Amino acid sequence: MTAVEAEALPQLGTLDAVDIRTVWKHEAHTFTPWLLANAEVLGEALGMQLSLSAAEHPVGGFSLDLMGVDEATNETVIIENQLERTDHSHLGQLLTYAGGTDPVNVVWIATSFREEHRSALDWLNNRTDENTRFFGIEISAVRIGTSLPAPLMRLVVQPNDWGKKVKSLAQADATMSSKSLAYQGFWSKFLDVVRGRGLQWTTSVKGLPQNWQSLPSGMSGVSFACTFGRLGLGSEIFFQDPDTAVNDQRFAAARAKLEPSYPALSFEPLAARKGCRIAEYRTGEITDTDDWDEYVEWFIAAQLRLRQAVSDAGGLSALISA
Secondary structure: OOHHHHHHOOOOOOEEEEOHHHHOOOHHHHHHHHHHHOHHHHHHHHOOOEEEEEEEEEEOOEEEEEEEEEOOOOEEEEEEEEEEEOOHHHHHHHHHHHHHHOOOEEEEEEEEOOHHHHHHHHHHHHHOOOOOEEEEEEEEEEEEOOOOOEEEEEEEEOOOOHHHHHHHHHHHHHOOOHHHHHHHHHHHHHHHHHHHOOOOOOOOOOOOOOOEEEEEEEEOOEEEEEEEEOOEEEEEEEEOOOOHHHHHHHHHHHHHHHOOOOOOOEEEOOOOOOOEEEEEEEOOOOOOHHHHHHHHHHHHHHHHHHHHHHHHOOOHHHHOOO
């Protein structure tokens, strides 16, 4: 090798492991809040557009570490954290939380997985229906030289067809229609404004090519959302519990409390459908790009009105109580 060739070679550092407890000193006080603020790191590992909205969510007498939603599908995600090797106790907690929240996606994060626990999640994926998925993520930290430590998440358990599903979604993104691209551009603009005004409605930063933007409520089976539909722009609460009876009960309770004081709302029980909706509407089309700034302002103002009405009713839990 000549001197000129040697000089052209890149200078590379060495990737070194970092003691995870020097990065996140406490699972509940450090790691869980960090993950809540950096949902995109876990979302990238899972292949989801992940938005997290609730930490220490109560399930009976226990507290679930994190709850959120995959905004690409509007499916619920729950997360159990363990800054150590997996154990039977956390597996039991994971199943208890799944039973109490009925999520689609169940995620267990640990520094390493025992083979029997990895096998248990694989068994659950093989035995449950396609609307229930279990994931295992190994978390570590690395650095190059004296750089800041960086998180490293490795997907070690996933449903059998998950890789194909993520790939097909990526391929669909690559061939989006002009209208889908418009939705993606609009929601990215909307999220920029929401974040710039300090409105902590979602941790999402990238708009998706769909006609709605989910804004997690922090409660399973209930979400806020902004939408484009046949009635124009909509600012809503959507009830989407898998149990239709639960949706009907929550919808009726919310209607009784909101209807007298918020006459602009439309109440839609959506009989025989998967959910119920309470929404405020105005005219508008995603293709009217010159009006996008106005639409963003309307969505924010309408969401503020809706959330204030919910607060005046005692909060979301009180609102949906019969």
